[in-house]
Amino acid sequence: MIISLELIREHAHIDADELSAELLTQYYNAAVRSAETYIHRVLVSDTDTNAVAATEDNVPADVKQYLLLTVTDFVEKRERVTEKTLSTYFNHLLDQYIDYSY
Numbered sequence: 452m453i454i455s456l457e458l459i460r461e462h463a464h465i466d467a468d469e470l471s472a473e474l475l476t477q478y479y480n481a482a483v484r485s486a487e488t489y490i491h492r493v494l495v496s497d498t499d500t501n502a503v504a505a506t507e508d509n510v511p512a513d514v515k516q517y518l519l520l521t522v523t524d525f526v527e528k529r530e531r532v533t534e535k536t537l538s539t540y541f542n543h544l545l546d547q548y549i550d551y552s553y
Contacts, residue, residue, distance in 0.1 A: 453507045463523040482521035491550040503548050517544040
């Protein structure tokens with residue numbers, strides 16, 4: 452994982468008994484897929500030269516921040532999602548990583 456569940460819990464102020472690791476991991480995985488879809492690149496790959504980083508340790512801080520914000524947004528809006536919209540202002544953290552050559 453690019454960011455640990457412990458860091459996600461700390462960032463979102465989530466107690467271990469409030470949200471299961473399984474659900475938090477699902478939100479994290481969705482955030483990663485969201486980022487990759489937005490920028491048309493994979494975040495981490497040691498074989499894809501177009502990846503943002505070759506290893507999880509080398510992922511830029513602004514990408515990590517996007518993941519933290521997106522997971523937190525998912526957590527905060529998990530109840531009655533139809534009445535709330537997910538925030539998108541932090542998508543701009545990824546703008547410099549968009550691959551326009553696709």
